[in-house]
Amino acid sequence: xxxxxxxIAPARRRLAALAGTMLLAAGLAxxxxxxxxxxxxxxxxxxxxxxxxxxxxxxxFENKTGxxxxxxxxxxxxxxxxxxxxxxxxxFVHDPKAEEKFIAEGxxxxxxxxxxxxxxxxxxxxDPAKVAGGKDILEALxxxxxxxxxxxxxxxxxxxxxxxxxxxxxxGVDLAAGKGKWYKETGSGMGPTLNTAAGLNxxxxxxxxxxxxxxxRGELAILVEGxxxxxxxxxxxxxxxxxxxxxxxxxxxxxxxxxxxDEGQATIAGYKVNGEQLFFPNAAR
Amino acid sequence: MATEPLLSLRAVSLRPNGxxxxxxxxxxxNEEVRVCALIGPNGSxxxxxxxxxxxxxxxxEGEVRFEGRPPPGDGLAFEGQALxxxxxxxxxxxxxxxxxxxxxxxxxxxxxxxxxxLGMLDRVGLRPLAGAPALKLSGGExxxxxxxxxxxxxxxxxxxxxxxxxxxxxxxxxxxxLIGDIRAxxxxxxxxxxxxxxxxRLADEVVFIHQGRLLxxxxxxAFFDCPRTSEARHFLQGALPWQLTTx
Amino acid sequence: MLAQAIGLLQNFESDVVEIVALSLxxxxxxxxxxxxxxxxxxxxxxxxxxxxxxxxxxxxNSFMGLPPVIVGVAVYLLLSRSGPLGPLGLLFTPSAMxxxxxxxxxxxxxxxxxxxxxxxxxxxxxTLRSLRVPMVARVxxxxxxxxxxxxxxxxxxxxxxxxxxxxxxxxxxxIDRATRVMTTAIALEISKGDLALSIALGIVLMTLxxxxxxxxxxxxxxxxxxxxx
Numbered sequence: 018x019x020x021x022x023x024x025i026a027p028a029r030r031r032l033a034a035l036a037g038t039m040l041l042a043a044g045l046a047x048x049x050x051x052x053x054x055x056x057x058x059x060x061x062x063x064x065x066x067x068x069x070x071x072x073x074x075x076x077x078f079e080n081k082t083g084x085x086x087x088x089x090x091x092x093x094x095x096x097x098x099x100x101x102x103x104x105x106x107x108x109f110v111h112d113p114k115a116e117e118k119f120i121a122e123g124x125x126x127x128x129x130x131x132x133x134x135x136x137x138x139x140x141x142x143x144d145p146a147k148v149a150g151g152k153d154i155l156e157a158l159x160x161x162x163x164x165x166x167x168x169x170x171x172x173x174x175x176x177x178x179x180x181x182x183x184x185x186x187x188x189g190v191d192l193a194a195g196k197g198k199w200y201k202e203t204g205s206g207m208g209p210t211l212n213t214a215a216g217l218n219x220x221x222x223x224x225x226x227x228x229x230x231x232x233x234r235g236e237l238a239i240l241v242e243g244x245x246x247x248x249x250x251x252x253x254x255x256x257x258x259x260x261x262x263x264x265x266x267x268x269x270x271x272x273x274x275x276x277x278x279d280e281g282q283a284t285i286a287g288y289k290v291n292g293e294q295l296f297f298p299n300a301a302r
Numbered sequence: 303m304a305t306e307p308l309l310s311l312r313a314v315s316l317r318p319n320g321x322x323x324x325x326x327x328x329x330x331x332n333e334e335v336r337v338c339a340l341i342g343p344n345g346s347x348x349x350x351x352x353x354x355x356x357x358x359x360x361x362x363e364g365e366v367r368f369e370g371r372p373p374p375g376d377g378l379a380f381e382g383q384a385l386x387x388x389x390x391x392x393x394x395x396x397x398x399x400x401x402x403x404x405x406x407x408x409x410x411x412x413x414x415x416x417x418x419x420l421g422m423l424d425r426v427g428l429r430p431l432a433g434a435p436a437l438k439l440s441g442g443e444x445x446x447x448x449x450x451x452x453x454x455x456x457x458x459x460x461x462x463x464x465x466x467x468x469x470x471x472x473x474x475x476x477x478x479x480l481i482g483d484i485r486a487x488x489x490x491x492x493x494x495x496x497x498x499x500x501x502x503r504l505a506d507e508v509v510f511i512h513q514g515r516l517l518x519x520x521x522x523x524a525f526f527d528c529p530r531t532s533e534a535r536h537f538l539q540g541a542l543p544w545q546l547t548t549x
Numbered sequence: 550m551l552a553q554a555i556g557l558l559q560n561f562e563s564d565v566v567e568i569v570a571l572s573l574x575x576x577x578x579x580x581x582x583x584x585x586x587x588x589x590x591x592x593x594x595x596x597x598x599x600x601x602x603x604x605x606x607x608x609x610n611s612f613m614g615l616p617p618v619i620v621g622v623a624v625y626l627l628l629s630r631s632g633p634l635g636p637l638g639l640l641f642t643p644s645a646m647x648x649x650x651x652x653x654x655x656x657x658x659x660x661x662x663x664x665x666x667x668x669x670x671x672x673x674x675x676t677l678r679s680l681r682v683p684m685v686a687r688v689x690x691x692x693x694x695x696x697x698x699x700x701x702x703x704x705x706x707x708x709x710x711x712x713x714x715x716x717x718x719x720x721x722x723x724i725d726r727a728t729r730v731m732t733t734a735i736a737l738e739i740s741k742g743d744l745a746l747s748i749a750l751g752i753v754l755m756t757l758x759x760x761x762x763x764x765x766x767x768x769x770x771x772x773x774x775x776x777x778x
Contacts, residue, residue, distance in 0.1 A: 058641055067741050071725065089641055089722035103630030104640050208740030215742075233742030261630060263638065358678060378681045385679045391672050393694045394776050403690055404680055435776040455680065 056085035057268045060097070060105035062176060063206040065251070066090035068226030068295055073288045078275050084268050092206065094174025100124060103261030106269040109276075111224075111251045112176035125254035131276050132285050132296040133250045136180060137228060138241035139211075140166075140220035148220075149240040155188040157241045162190045165199045167219035171210045172202035180249065181222045187246075211237070224249055226295040251296070253277075276300070306370030307331050308459055308490060309355055314364035316350060316514075323347050324354065325514040326364070331459075332507060337481070337491040339505035339522065341498065343537055347514040348494045352461050355492065356385045369458070381408075384457040388464040390448030392436040397428055397447055400436045407456040418454065426450040426480060442473025449480055453489075460484055462493045466500065478504060498538070502526050510534045554749035569753060572730040575643055575717070576710035579650030580658075584703055587655045591662030592688040596670050609663060612656030621719030624649040628720065641722040646730070649716040654706040661702040665695045697772035704765040708758050 065071065066088060075086045089099065093110040100108045101124045108125065110116060119125045138157055140148065146164040148157035161168055171178040185192055192200055201219060203210045207227045214221040215235030223231075228239065253273050258264040275281045282298035289295070308331040316324040324347050331338070340348050353359045354366060357373040357380040366373060368380040379385065393400050401419035406412055423429040426446045431439065436447060445465055452460060462481070466474040474497075481504055485491055495501050501508060501522065508525040510518040512533045520530065529535050558565055594605050626632050628640040628648070639645045669691045677687050692699065714732035721728035723737060731754045738747035 063740075066725075067737075085727075087641060087722075087724045087727050089724055091722075103635070206740055208742055212740070212742055231742045233744060263630065263636070353675075356679065358675060377678055379679045381681060387675065391676050393673070393690065394697070394772075395693070403682070403686075405682055405686065438777045451680070 054083055054085055055265065055268050056087055057106040057265050057272060058104070059086055059088050059107045059109055059272070060099045061088050061090050061109040062093050062096060062111060063090045063208065064111070064175070064177060064224045064227045065109065067206075067208055067230060068224075069230055069290065070226065070285070070288055070296060074281075074284055077284050078272065078281070081280075082268075082271055082275070084271060086272065092171070092173040092175035093177075093179070097124075100256045103256065103264065106256055106265045107253060107272055108256065109251065109253045110176055111249055112179045113250055113252060115176070115179065116252050116254060120254060124257055124260065126257050128252045128254045129273060129277050129300060131251045131253050131300055132282075132298045133248055134225050134296050135242065136177065136222055136247040136249050137225050137239045138220060138222055139214065139228060139237045140240045141218040141236045142238050143218070143236070144240060146220065151241045152243050154184055154241055154244040154246055158184055158188045158190060161220050162188075162195060162199075165195070167199050167201060167217050168195075169201045169203055169210050169214040169217065169219040169221045171207065172204045173206065175206070176249070177207060177222060177224060184222070184246065226290075229290045229293060229295060250299075306367070307333070308369060309492070310367045311355065312365050312367075314351075314354060314361040314366060316347075316354060316359065317362050323350050323514050324361070327351060327511075327514070327516045329509065329516060329519075331490070335490070335507045336485050337493060337505045338507045338509060339501035340492060340494045340509050340511060341496075341501055341537075342511035346511045348511055349463055351511065352385065352463050352492065352494055356380060356383055356461055358385075382458045383461060384452035384455045384459075385461040386445070386448045386452050386463065386465055388467055390444060390451075392439075392444060392447065394437060395435070396433050397423065397436050397439070398432040400447060401451055401454055404451055404454045407454075410456075422450045422454050425453075425483065427476070440473070442469050442476055445469060445473070445477050446480060449477070449484070453484060457489055459490045459492060462491060462495075464494055464496060467496055474500075498526070510537070512537070553745045554752060557746050558749045558753070565750065565753065567726065568729055568731055568734050568750070569757075571643065571728070572711060572732075572754075575646045575730060576650060576707060579647045579710050580654055580703060580707045582647070582651045583655040583658050583706060587658035588662050588692055588699065589688060591659040591664075592666040592692050594659075595663045595666035596687055596691065597684065606663065609656055609660040613660045615653060615656060617653055617713040617715030618719065619715075620649055620653045621716035624652060624716065624720050640720065641724060641728060643721070643728055645720040646717045646728060649720045650710045650713070653713060653716055654710050657709060658702055658706045661705065662692075662699060665698045665702065666691045669695050697768055700768045701765045704761050704768075708761050711754065711757060711761075 071088050079085055089105065091099065093112045093115060096108055096110050097115060097119050099105050100119070108119070109131070116125070116128050120128050138148065138154060140146070146161040146166040148160050151157050170181060196202065201213065201217065203213050207223055208231065210221060211223060211227070211231050212233055213219070215233055215237050218236055253276055255266060255269045255273060256264045258266045277300035282300055285296050285298045286294060310330045311327050314324055314327045315322065340351065342348050350359065354361055357366070357368070357378070360373070369382060371380070373380065393403065398419060401422060402415060406415055410418065420429065420432065423432055426449060428443065428446055428450065431443065439447060449465070465481070466477050469477065478500065481491060481493070493501070493505060505522045508520055508522045509516060510525070510529070510531070518525070518529060518531045518534050525534070526538070529538060591609070594602065594609065624645065625640070627634050628637065628645050629635055630640070639648065673691065673694065677690065682690065712732065714736055717728070717730055718733050718736065721730070721733065723729050723733040731750055735747045735750045735754070738750065
């Protein structure tokens with residue numbers, strides 16, 4: 018038969034309830050922003066994040082200033098939108114035209130150039146459009162369109178996408194004819210687009226940084242590089258505190274100042290993947 | 303000064319879905335009666351009558367009064383009554399925990415609840431099982447627990463719906479003994495039973511129901527000796543082919 | 550590939566630990582909050598009678614299957630600086646992720662609780678009415694009576710929270726070291742083309758989900774053993 022000692026004492030139940038409440042409170046507190054240090058939110062691009070640059074760059078800044086940098090990495094267009102809504106303190110993207118528009122409409126304070134890298138055209142080693150080794154991106158794109166060879170585009174309002182569209186336009190190619198046929202719009206970041214390109218054996222325009230860290234290359238290789246037009250400029254700007262008073266303007270400005278300082282520029286130059294430098298500092302002196 | 307009768311039903315009819323289950327039942331509890339047995343054939347409306355008297359069912363016609371009060375009307379049963387179902391539903395906890403759920407009767411402080419519960423377990427002989435899972439009790443033990451739970455509310459009237467119908471003889475005896483204790487404590491009992499021997503043993507008065515109508519009401523001994531209506535006679539003959547004289 | 554995956558896990562140990570710890574913190578807190586609100590809510594809808602009760606049941610059941618991305622967008626718009634709750638400054642923090650996951654699992658827990666408690670009410674309703682148990686106590690007693698089934702409901706909610714990616718990606722921003730959880734990390738590694746690491750993280754996630762389900766079965770078995778059914 019059952020024994021008396023199995024009677025649940027009311028005290029034990031209350032203790033369990035108390036423990037549960039404490040755990041809940043701890044979870045909430047820990048998960049909440051109970052950080053004593055300042056932090057800023059930087060809206061940046063997937064290509065910058067995925068190249069691994071931030072993992073290399075940010076600890077140096079954080080150690081020096083004690084300011085934690087939280088990077089939200091999305092496409093350039095989306096990054097600027099986040100900033101327009103006031104959900105970020107600083108933008109760090111690579112689409113000069115879009116950035117200038119951002120400043121012009123008063124959403125940002127001032128644009129500073131930080132670094133550059135370049136775009137490259139990757140494609141299948143079998144190269145059906147016969148562009149390998151070329152130094153003219155416009156000619157290469159004309160050949161891809163003429164051959165009707167599959168091309169994977171980001172189509173996501175990113176800096177890379179904006180550049181890609183400019184090249185097609187300058188090359189005089191009418192994309193409308195190719196959409197849905199050889200011109201594949203993935204609407205996604207650089208990584209997923211490269212995944213698609215690798216899967217379809219398609220050509221794609223990518224920044225060198227992402228390509229160097231990309232692991233799933235399949236049959237793809239760099240086919241066209243070195244054209245001056247493929248220059249990809251990165252800029253940084255503070256979100257306008259006049260529009261969004263809660264923007265952390267001192268901390269944000271510190272970050273910008275550091276990026277264009279000798280120290281920041283040297284740190285950028287020091288980032289290498291497989292011995293190769295990914296980004297080239299070019300802040301105005 | 304005339305006090306209100308314990309329980310009174312006036313022309314109570316219940317017609318769910320057009321079918322007449324209770325037909326103009328009129329009944330007033332007799333002050334001297336301690337235990338009243340409600341008997342009748344299957345489907346005669348005994349359980350429905352019990353639930354209506356308890357306040358769980360609302361009559362379509364007529365009125366129910368307990369101690370002169372109308373039903374509470376908030377879906378709850380009459381205060382001062384308790385009902386034990388034939389297959390009582392117990393909760394997924396220990397025997398004691400099932401008793402601790404019972405709201406305190408008016409005037410009893412919450413601090414005494416545990417003490418009163420343990421005392422009740424003593425009275426029904428379930429104290430050694432206080433920490434046992436209620437759902438693992440035997441049939442007789444479950445019935446005694448349900449009785450304990452009902453008794454804990456300190457009712458003036460206890461309604462029992464076929465309390466021993468599914469029990470073996472020894473369990474039946476234990477439960478009947480408890481009913482005797484309840485009676486002795488001053489609480490009145492309205493007992494629905496198929497077991498005519500039980501009715502004869504326990505009841506002072508018998509009410510006979512047939513097809514929703516209250517046909518006969520007599521002192522128990524007199525009823526079993528000589529029922530007045532032919533339906534009752536047929537019922538007694540059909541139910542028990544032999545004469546009922548002893549327990 | 551599997552060996553490579555396990556090896557990677559060992560190399561990235563501290564990263565993975567941080568990511569898993571955050572996943573657990575966010576999802577556990579969210580489910581705890583969803584339970585605190587959802588259990589009584591579901592139980593009340595099960596037991597109380599009020600006009601529009603039928604509609605409430607339909608709403609709860611429909612919201613059970615809310616797509617995580619929708620919840621993500623809704624919470625994002627709420628918490629954005631330009632939104633109504635902007636001044637709280639919660640966007641892109643684990644707190645925002647907790648809010649989103651709470652919104653996601655609350656209907657699930659409430660709807661399942663309602664179903665469970667309604668079954669119990671069907672069984673015990675007459676008894677509770679006979680004993681004159683008031684409404685609040687009724688809810689409490691029925692929840693207690695169903696506690697083993699409800700544990701299974703909670704674990705279902707937890708599984709859903711741990712496995713979703715749409716909501717936490719949008720409101721958390723997948724910020725390295727701050728709001729990166731298992732699912733968003735997997736998404737990131739896939740998009741970087743690093744399949745091995747995503748598989749490794751996927752294994753960790755699946756192990757957790759399996760463990761939860763085993764726990765749920767264990768709880769049910771314990772209940773059976775102790776109470777007979």
